[in-house]
Amino acid sequence: DAGITQSPRHKVTETGTPVTLRCHQTENHRYMYWYRQDPGHGLRLIHYSYGVKDTDKGEVSDGYSVSRSKTEDFLLTLESATSSQTSVYFCAIRAGVSSGNTIYFGEGSWLTVV
């Protein structure tokens, strides 16, 4: 258990509305990530953070923004949700060198945009 909590776990929203997903970690990891998972595409990186207020774009960042005001929280915002953003969103953390610098995932947030 990597101590990752995602909220909400399930959400249905309307096209054009803003949506924020929250990722909370309890183990003070520096690196945090947001991925989305879609059939036929696998897991794709949206944004990541390497510290408080330090973020960078991933492979599929268009239409998403992130913020990290505290080490433990990493927020993903869809400013104006579209149907193409219907997906499963996974937050992840990077464990330290002693754990092989590997990435561990949360339980996921299922988002449906109607």
Next chain:
Amino acid sequence: QKEVEQDPGPLSVPEGAIVSLNCTYSNSAFQYFMWYRQYSRKGPELLMYTYSSGNKEDGRFTAQVDKSSKYISLFIRDSQPSDSATYLCAMSAESGANNLFFGTGTRLTVIP
């Protein structure tokens, strides 16, 4: 061409069978290889982590990397119904890389 290719299956085997799951990749710079197991409606969980070529064994699981062929495998011995899940391969060129390259996953069902 995708960086990582993985047969999506589905793959069904009887309990006790040896399972072979595979991924191929195109980037010769990849050196770090991972296998994740993902149960339905759950997040991926790290199963195996290997560096460069060779084999790594952990209980019933063996990860194998053949860099010359750009091919990695996960073997499951004495498969159990609890092994029924989707298996994802992932890889990167550097330790601690911020972007892993994932396969799309192979769905495995072990039939009692």
